[in-house]
Amino acid sequence: MAGRVARLIGELLHHRAVARWRQTAALAAEADVTTLRLIRNGGRQLRAEIDVALGAVESRLAHPKGQDARIMRRPGMDWAWRPELWSGPVHPPGLAPAPRHASLSRHGKVYHDCDLGEIALRQFRNKGVEDLSPFGCAIEVLGFHGTFLSLVIDLPEAGMKDLSTRHVLRLETLLEAERPLTVYARLNLRCGPNTEQIAAELDQSGKPAEVEFDLAYADFATDQLDRAWIDLFFENPAMNRVALRDLTLSRVVRAAY
Numbered sequence: 001m002a003g004r005v006a007r008l009i010g011e012l013l014h015h016r017a018v019a020r021w022r023q024t025a026a027l028a029a030e031a032d033v034t035t036l037r038l039i040r041n042g043g044r045q046l047r048a049e050i051d052v053a054l055g056a057v058e059s060r061l062a063h064p065k066g067q068d069a070r071i072m073r074r075p076g077m078d079w080a081w082r083p084e085l086w087s088g089p090v091h092p093p094g095l096a097p098a099p100r101h102a103s104l105s106r107h108g109k110v111y112h113d114c115d116l117g118e119i120a121l122r123q124f125r126n127k128g129v130e131d132l133s134p135f136g137c138a139i140e141v142l143g144f145h146g147t148f149l150s151l152v153i154d155l156p157e158a159g160m161k162d163l164s165t166r167h168v169l170r171l172e173t174l175l176e177a178e179r180p181l182t183v184y185a186r187l188n189l190r191c192g193p194n195t196e197q198i199a200a201e202l203d204q205s206g207k208p209a210e211v212e213f214d215l216a217y218a219d220f221a222t223d224q225l226d227r228a229w230i231d232l233f234f235e236n237p238a239m240n241r242v243a244l245r246d247l248t249l250s251r252v253v254r255a256a257y
Contacts, residue, residue: 021043024039070132071132071248071250074250074252075252076252076253076254076255077250077251077252078251078252078253079158079159079250079251080248080249080250080251081155081156081158081159081248081249081250082133082246082247082248082249083105083107083108083153083247083249084105084106084107084108085104085105085107085108085123085135085137085247086133086134086135086136086137086244086246086247086248087133087134087135088134088135089123089135090104090105090108090123093122093123094120094121094122094123095120095121095122096119096120096121096122097117097118097119097120098110098112098119098120098121100112100113102121104121104123104137106154107153107154107155107156108137108151108152108153108154109151109152109154110139110149110150110151110152111148111149111150111152112146112148112149112150113146113147113148114143114144114145114146114149115145115146116142116143116144116145118141118142118143118144119139119140119141119142119144119149120139120140120141121137121138121139121140122137122138122140123135123136123137123138124136124137124138124243126245126246128245131245131246132246133245133246133247136174136243136244136245136246137151137243137244137247138241138242138243138244139151139234139237139241139242139244140240140241140242141237141238141239141240141241141242142238142239143238143239144236144237144238148233149233149234149237150231150232150233150234151231151232151234151244152229152230152231152232153171153229153230153232153247153249154227154228154229155228155229155230155249159228159249159251160225160227160228162222163189163215163222163225163228163251164215164222165215165216165218165222166215166216166253166254167215167251167252167253167254168212168213168214168215168251168252168254169187169212169213169215169249169250169251170210170211170212170213170249170250170251170252171185171202171210171211171212171230171247171248171249172208172209172210172246172247172248172250173202173208173209173210173244173245173246173247173248174207174208174209174244174245174246174247175202175204175208175209175242175243175244175245176242176243176245177240177241177242177243178240178241178242179239179240181234181235181236181237181240181242182201182202182235182236183201183202183204183209183232183233183234183235184199184200184201184202184232184233184235185199185200185201185202185211185213185230185231185232185233186198186199186200186230186231186233187199187213187218187228187229187230188227188228188229188230188231189218189220189225189228190225190226190227190228191220191221191224191225191226192224192226194220196218196219196220198213198214198215198217198218200212200213202232208246214254216254230249
């Protein structure tokens with residue numbers, strides 16, 4: 001009985017919200033500038049929350065029986081994560097041309113310094129039988145006269161919680177490129193005004209391509225960590241299409257000796 005009442009209340013609130021925004025759309029033609037800005041801000045906040053909720057729903061529905069996409073578990077692993085770009089739909093699904101700083105999702109951004117306007121980003125749906133993630137991300141580049149092109153993945157709170165020098169952080173990705181290219185990965189750990197960095201080349205000799213960051217070599221205050229992110233730098237990306245069919249991050253507690 002309680003569940004039925006809760007559903008009825010939820011439906012009523014939903015219909016009222018829809019009616020309110022329908023009325024707002026009708027009144028917008030005559031509203032003053034201050035009111036229009038308030039409406040815009042409220043709508044953007046609501047849309048952001050709706051996009052997050054729909055992304056979670058689409059991610060579950062993209063797999064049989066609503067199960068989440070699988071991530072290979074390893075001994076000692078205490079956290080694993082597939083960012084939104086690969087786990088659910090993002091809006092907009094593409095950018096062309098991509099600006100110098102483009103946010104693709106809550107945790108995914110692209111940075112570059114090329115003025116040609118010949119970089120395009122696109123999320124696509126995976127359809128292969130062996131694909132574990134429902135979505136992939138493609139970066140297409142024609143001319144490129146800049147010095148860098150990078151994909152930035154921000155670690156969520158869960159990935160930073162209790163992160164210490166005993167951990168090994170691992171990135172795996174299914175990377176396909178029209179032409180071979182070198183990809184460098186850099187882990188950034190920010191503690192207040194200081195940022196510790198560890199860089200390594202992405203090993204593309206196997207599938208998936210992978211890179212590991214052993215935090216035993218990192219000098220950072222574990223109790224002051226306020227942001228962590230990984231940069232993927234694509235070297236000489238001109239006239240190439242790079243498809244990241246999947247990308248996962250995980251961390252393993254190093255065995256004590």
